[in-house]
Amino acid sequence: MDSITSLDQFNRLLKDYMRSYNTSVHSGIGTTPMERYQQTRSAIRSPKSREWLEECFLNRITRKVNKDSTVSIDKVSYDVPMQFISSKVEIRFLPDDMSSAFILCEGEHYPIRPTDKNENCRTKRNNTPSIDYSRIGGEG
Secondary structure, three states, X not given: OOOOOXXXXXXXXHHHHHHXXXXXXXXXXXXXXXXXXXXXXXXXXXXXXXXXXXXXXXXXXXXXXXXXXXXXXXXXXEEXXXXXXXXXXXXXXXXXXXXXEEEEEOOEEEEOEEOOHHHHHHOOOOOOOOOOHHHXXXXX
């Protein structure tokens, strides 16, 4: 086989191979893969929805949200909704399209976006101390 010099050439060779493979009788099933597929086509289940099918192919990672309401994915910082501060979240995304990334929580999608460091440093957060020293006799 000559070396492949382009993606188009590779795609043509793959298509030819798949056509040959799917129309040749296989001893294990006693028929061609195409005929076997045609026989069982009525048993094929359809996906619930296009959105459901697309979500099946998303990458999934878990991250702990920092106190500044950010997470890091592949050394890039992303802003997340403040309600998730200090929580572990599941993030779903397409590796080549991080603009579609979101947190999935209780069936809801919460979009994330690359961190704007100037905006992030000015954002007010409700990070009150976990101990109120004035209530336990401390002086303020």
